[in-house]
Amino acid sequence: MAFATVKVLLTALIVIAISEVAKRSTAIGGIIASLPLTSLLAIVWLYGETGDTNRIARLSLSIFWYVLPSLVLFIVLSVLLAHGMSFWPSLGLSIGATFLAYLVMSAMLARFGVSI
Template identity: 65%
Template structure:
């Protein structure tokens, strides 16, 4: 239980730190947020809990393929905001389009026989 609480606390601190940095500099905040810090934490937590390097490798492989559709969010959201859409509506639409991109990627990977 304490281990889980430490994981949650460390992950939350990371997210809050990024948002605080972004208040001062969106460029620096963007650089920090774009680092695969959450993936690195997931690798560390997974390996620490299982000791299974194969699971870490498999997670890394899955992340690679699913990073591609996640980029849709970072294209759609600023386009909608630049066109004057409300922030919350833009966020919902961008998330929906990103979800569709994930579904499309899963379908493409399945058709290509890529096992995740």
């Protein structure tokens, strides 16, 4: 239970730090947010709990393939907001487009026999 508490607190602190930095500089906030902190935390937590490097390798490869469709969220959100759409509908449509991109990526990986 203590390990889970540490995980939650550290993860929350990172998210809060990013949002606080972004209030002062969106560029620096963007750089920090673009770092694979969530992935690194997940890898460290998984290794700490299992010690299974094969599982870490598979997770790392899965993260690689699914980072690509996740970029759709940022592109769509930016375009919609730049064209005057309000925040919440833009965010909702961006999430929907990202979900579709994940489905397409999953289908493409399966089609080409990529097992993750």
